[in-house]
Amino acid sequence: MNTPSSPSVGPERTGGASVRIGALVPLTRPGWVGAGRHLLAGLELAVREVNEAGGISGRPLDLLVRDTAADPERAAAVVDELAGLGVAALVGEYHSVVARAAAARADALGLPFLCSSAVLDALTEQPTEWVARIAPPQSRGWRLYADFLLGAGHRRIAVATQPSVYWASGVRILREHLAPRGGTVVELDVRTLTPEAVCEELVGRGATALLLLVGHPEPAVPIVTAVRRDGRLAEVMIGAPAGQPEFAEWAALLGADGAAVPFLRYLPERLGPLGARVGAALRERLGEAPSFVGFEGYDAVAVLAEVLRTHGTDRAGTAGAWPDVAVEGTRGRIRFSRTPGVGVWQWAWAPIQVVDRDPAAPETFRVLRSG
Structure with a gap:
């Protein structure tokens, strides 16, 4: 060291x-x-x-x-x-x-x-x-996000993923937090699945939530568009814990389709x-x-x-x-x-929220959970 x-x-x-x-x-x-x-x-x-x-x-x-x-x-x-x-x-x-x-x-x-x-x-x-x-640290925010999913009634979670240390860490955190509480996580590798094929997987696996652990705007935006257009998936929640919907580009590219996609942001109420x-x-x-x-x-x-x-x-x-x-x-x-599992000096108590864009007013954010 x-x-x-x-x-x-x-x-x-x-x-x-x-x-x-x-x-x-x-x-x-x-x-x-x-x-x-x-x-x-x-x-x-x-x-x-x-x-x-x-x-x-x-x-x-x-x-x-x-x-x-x-x-x-x-x-x-x-x-x-x-x-x-x-x-x-x-x-x-x-x-x-x-x-x-x-x-x-x-x-x-x-x-x-x-x-x-x-x-x-x-x-x-x-x-x-x-x-x-x-x-x-990612573990703190993503555990809060997992608690939000459970509180909203989601137990069968699909995650659209790409190869990355960051995305792999997120999947592990979600799986370890959800499994003891009755939740399951299935990974969908977007290198081999088109957006339409992602929709088929969601239907076949009975997932109630799809989390976007992928890059923005590609392939996140096409996946959101495909899911929103598929009538079989009208009740499926799309989530983006990494925060893609925070930025104006998200709303500009997706319009109303980009609303009601919960994400993590680090602000107080x-x-x-x-x-x-x-x-x-x-x-x-x-x-x-x-x-x-x-x-x-x-x-x-x-x-x-x-x-x-x-x-x-x-x-x-x-x-x-x-x-x-x-x-x-x-x-x-x-x-x-010093925080357990973190090797750097860490501000341990940064505020964390789960937030989405209000479908009735996409420029407005709704706080869904805080921690």
């Missing part, structure tokens, strides 16, 4: 007048571009506010943005590049598999990484002092004054309602800026400060701790 005293590649302190931090963001396909856009908006807003408030001990905070494009190898190379440029720390990333690659490389280099949005429990293969995370102010600023910046990903980006920079102010820009000092963090974020007070 690497510790904060491990050597790093590149200078230990930022050069010049500014304090540099590297930002990992999916900005091009096959990355989830909508999520990346919201994440970047949150990161940039927070950096602007930090600088307006005097920066880091009088030095401006400089955000070096790099596109990961949902590519783990590219992300690892970007971490090397940013380390060589002398960044004090890394922040960001949405895709769990990509964040995992970035975290491994940051750990190897001795470079602090505050992950904003990726939820995979095993973000690193071994415990590390260099990585902390704002987003809740009601934002406090800071969250409301940041939400309004993000809406103005984005030209649309901000997603939880935008708030995660803002919170990650707010936390990192406070650590840099109070502990300096030395990389080992930053990594050693994770257990001392106590920062008021947009969605609650952020503190890091």
Whole structure:
């Protein structure tokens, strides 16, 4: 296991007048571009506010943005590049598999990484002092989603899947939580099934819910369209725990068909004054309602800026400060701790909701369960 005293590649302190931090963001396909856009908006807003408030001990905070494009190898190379440029720390990333690659490389280099949005429990293969995370672990959110399914009367669950460590982890969490409570999970591999064939499987297996553990917009959108058009499946609930319906692109592509698809998002039922102010600023910046990903980006920079102010820009000092963090974020007070099964410093109590778009008003979200 690497510790904060491990050597790093590149200078230990930022050069010049500014304090540099590297930002990992999916900005091009096959990355989830909508999520990346919201994440970047949150990161940039927070950096602007930090600088307006005097920066880091009088030095401006400089955000070096790099596109990961949902590519783990590219992300690892970007971490090397940013380390060589002398960044004090890394922040960001949405895709769990990509964040995992970035975290491994940051750990190897001795470079602090505050992950904003990726939820995979095993973000690193071994415990590390260099990585902390704002987003809740996948196991916590997906167990809440499984409880929602049970509460809604669903016991026969089908999941449309693609090969991925993240999707496989989600299936395992659902199966382990549902099985002792009388639920079953059957996997439908969309590499070998057309959307119409998925419909046939749902009918044949008597499933009452179909969860989309697949990419967006392909193949998620065609699957939703096929199920909605099949009269035999009128009572089947479609779910998307990974959060695809959160973004405007979902509603634009699916219209009314995209409503009533429950998903996980990481917001409280009601934002406090800071969250409301940041939400309004993000809406103005984005030209649309901000997603939880935008708030995660803002919170990650707010936390990192406070650590840099109070502990300096030395990389080992930053990594050693994770257990001392106590920062008021947009969605609650952020503190890091060690969570069983999670090898990074974790904000353990990020708010979680199961939400869907209201069929009567698809731009409005309904909170179905909180935890």
